[in-house]
Amino acid sequence: MKAINREKLSAVSAAELAVFNARTVKSEALLQRGKKSMVKGVPMSWMYGLYRHHSLYVSHGDGSCFFDVDGNRYTDFNVVDLAVTMGFNNPHIQKAVAEGMHRGAHFLLPIEEAIDVCENLAQRTGVPFWQFTLSASGANTEVIRIARTITRRNKILVFEGHYHGHIDDTMLEKSDGTIRPYVLGLPAGAAKGVEIVPFNDLAALEEKLQTGDIALVLTEPALSNCTLVLPEPGYLDQVYALCQRYGTLFCLDEAHNFSFAYGGLTKAWQLKSDFLVLGKGLGSGIPFALYGMSSEVASFVDAHTQIDLEQPGIAAGGTTYANTLSVLAAKAALEQVLTPENYDRTNALGLTLAQGLQQHFDQLELPWKALHLGPRSGYCLQPQLPKNGAEAYASIDIAFISARKLFMANRGCWDAMATAGPQISFAHTATDVERYLSVAREFLEAIC
Ligand SMILES: Cc1ncc(COP(=O)(O)O)c(C=O)c1O
Known part of the structure; x- marks a missing residue:
C-alpha cells in the first residue's frame, strides 16, 4: 500500500505557493493596503487564519464559481463553509x-x-x-x-x-x-x-x-x-x-x-x-x-x-x-x-464525487476511504471511517490539506477548509465534479 511521500508533498507545496503568489498579486496588494486599517488586512482576523497562503480578495461570484481581483476563477467546493449553498448570484x-x-x-x-x-x-x-x-x-x-x-x-x-x-x-x-x-x-x-x-x-x-x-x-x-x-x-x-x-x-x-x-x-x-x-x-x-x-x-x-x-x-x-x-x-x-428534485440532483453529484475519490484511492493503492453523506465528500486518510471526533481528527493533516488547497486553487478549484471536505452546492454541475476529480487525481499522483 502507498502513503503520502512527505518530501514530495513539501516540494509540491512550495512550488504551488510560488505559483499562487504570482497569480494573485492584486489580492496581495489589497491585503497590504488593508493591513493599515484592519487587523491582518482582512475584515475578521479569523478569515486570515483559515488559510496557509495569503487571503484572496474577491471581485464577484456566479453560480458555483467566484473570481478574485486578479481575474482568476474558482469553482467553490468549500461552498463558503456552507454559508452559500444556493450558489452565488442565484x-x-x-x-x-x-x-x-x-x-x-x-x-x-x-x-x-x-x-x-x-x-x-x-x-x-x-x-x-x-x-x-x-x-x-x-x-x-x-x-x-x-x-x-x-x-x-x-x-x-x-x-x-x-x-x-x-x-x-x-x-x-x-x-x-x-x-x-x-x-x-x-x-x-x-x-x-x-x-x-x-x-x-x-x-x-x-x-x-x-x-x-x-x-x-x-x-x-x-x-x-x-x-x-x-x-x-x-x-x-x-x-x-x-x-x-x-x-x-x-x-x-x-x-x-x-x-x-x-x-x-x-x-x-x-x-x-x-x-x-x-x-x-x-x-x-x-x-x-x-x-x-x-x-x-x-x-x-x-x-x-x-x-x-x-x-x-x-x-x-x-x-x-x-x-x-x-x-x-x-x-x-x-x-x-430547496426542492426535493434539487436535493436529489446535488446528492447524485455528491455520490459521483465520493465514488470518484474512492476510485482514485483504490487505483493509487492508498488505504483511504472517501467520506460521504449526500452532497458532502472528503478524505479519510485511514482504512476505516471515523466513529468519533478523535478518530476523525487523524485525517486533519494540515500539510496534506494546505498543499491540496493550493494545488487545486492554481487549477481553478477552491477546495474545502481543513475541518471539512469538498461539497456540492445547489449550483454545481456534473462538469464541476469532473474537474474536481481530475485535479484531485493529478494532485494525489504528485504526492504519493
Ligand atoms: C454546526 C454548526 N453550528 C453553528 C455554526 C455557527 O454558524 P454561524 O457562523 O452562522 O454562527 C456552524 C458554523 O460553521 C456550524 O457548522
Missing part, C-alpha cells in the same frame, strides 16, 4: 433580496413572509415553533439559555469534534481527560459549564447524564466540522431516549446538515429533538438563522417572554433579527431552490 434569491430592499430592509416588526418560512419549515421537519436570529451561533446561544432556564441546570454536553459557532459555552475541547478552551478570551470557569464525550458512545453519555446536572445535549446529527462522522444506526434515537430519561433537553444543530437532505437529517432519519437549529446557507450569505422547538418548549418561552421592563424573560433577539432581506431570501430558498 436569480431567485437576487429577486427576493431586491424586493426586500424596495419594501424596506427592516422594521423591527414582523413581515408576513416570516410565517411562510416557519410554516414551510414546520411542514418539512415536523418541528412546530420557530424563532429567528442572525447566525447559528446566536441560535445555539439562545437554545442554551432556554434549556438552562427550563431545567434549572447549568451544564451542557457536546461531543468531541463538535463546532457550534463562536460561543463561549462550546469553544472548549477535551484533551488528556481535561476540558479546556481552544481559543483565548473565554470567561474563567467556562470549562465547568460543559461536558465533552465521544460521539457514538452511549455508555459515556449516560454516565454524564446520570449526574442530573446536564441541561442540554447539543450535537449535529452527522458531525461535519471534524471532516465527517456519521452516527451509528439508531444512535441518535438512543441519545434522545437517554435525554428524556434524565430530564435533559436535546438540540440538533443542522446549520450544515440541512443541506444534506430535504427536511435536513431530522426528516431524512426521522429524528426527534427538543430544538432544531438552522442557518448559514438558508440565508444565501445574508445573515440569517433560526431555531425550532417543540410545543412544550414553545409554551415555556411564551410564558417567559420579556415584556418591556415589567417582566424579565429569556434573553433573546436583536435589533436586526428577522429583517426583510434575510426573511425573503430564506423564503425564496425554501420555496424555489
Whole structure:
C-alpha cells in the first residue's frame, strides 16, 4: 500500500505557493493596503487564519464559481463553509433580496413572509415553533439559555469534534481527560459549564447524564466540522431516549446538515429533538438563522417572554433579527431552490464525487476511504471511517490539506477548509465534479 511521500508533498507545496503568489498579486496588494486599517488586512482576523497562503480578495461570484481581483476563477467546493449553498448570484434569491430592499430592509416588526418560512419549515421537519436570529451561533446561544432556564441546570454536553459557532459555552475541547478552551478570551470557569464525550458512545453519555446536572445535549446529527462522522444506526434515537430519561433537553444543530437532505437529517432519519437549529446557507450569505422547538418548549418561552421592563424573560433577539432581506431570501430558498428534485440532483453529484475519490484511492493503492453523506465528500486518510471526533481528527493533516488547497486553487478549484471536505452546492454541475476529480487525481499522483 502507498502513503503520502512527505518530501514530495513539501516540494509540491512550495512550488504551488510560488505559483499562487504570482497569480494573485492584486489580492496581495489589497491585503497590504488593508493591513493599515484592519487587523491582518482582512475584515475578521479569523478569515486570515483559515488559510496557509495569503487571503484572496474577491471581485464577484456566479453560480458555483467566484473570481478574485486578479481575474482568476474558482469553482467553490468549500461552498463558503456552507454559508452559500444556493450558489452565488442565484436569480431567485437576487429577486427576493431586491424586493426586500424596495419594501424596506427592516422594521423591527414582523413581515408576513416570516410565517411562510416557519410554516414551510414546520411542514418539512415536523418541528412546530420557530424563532429567528442572525447566525447559528446566536441560535445555539439562545437554545442554551432556554434549556438552562427550563431545567434549572447549568451544564451542557457536546461531543468531541463538535463546532457550534463562536460561543463561549462550546469553544472548549477535551484533551488528556481535561476540558479546556481552544481559543483565548473565554470567561474563567467556562470549562465547568460543559461536558465533552465521544460521539457514538452511549455508555459515556449516560454516565454524564446520570449526574442530573446536564441541561442540554447539543450535537449535529452527522458531525461535519471534524471532516465527517456519521452516527451509528439508531444512535441518535438512543441519545434522545437517554435525554428524556434524565430530564435533559436535546438540540440538533443542522446549520450544515440541512443541506444534506430535504427536511435536513431530522426528516431524512426521522429524528426527534427538543430544538432544531438552522442557518448559514438558508440565508444565501445574508445573515440569517433560526431555531425550532417543540410545543412544550414553545409554551415555556411564551410564558417567559420579556415584556418591556415589567417582566424579565429569556434573553433573546436583536435589533436586526428577522429583517426583510434575510426573511425573503430564506423564503425564496425554501420555496424555489430547496426542492426535493434539487436535493436529489446535488446528492447524485455528491455520490459521483465520493465514488470518484474512492476510485482514485483504490487505483493509487492508498488505504483511504472517501467520506460521504449526500452532497458532502472528503478524505479519510485511514482504512476505516471515523466513529468519533478523535478518530476523525487523524485525517486533519494540515500539510496534506494546505498543499491540496493550493494545488487545486492554481487549477481553478477552491477546495474545502481543513475541518471539512469538498461539497456540492445547489449550483454545481456534473462538469464541476469532473474537474474536481481530475485535479484531485493529478494532485494525489504528485504526492504519493
Ligand atoms: C454546526 C454548526 N453550528 C453553528 C455554526 C455557527 O454558524 P454561524 O457562523 O452562522 O454562527 C456552524 C458554523 O460553521 C456550524 O457548522
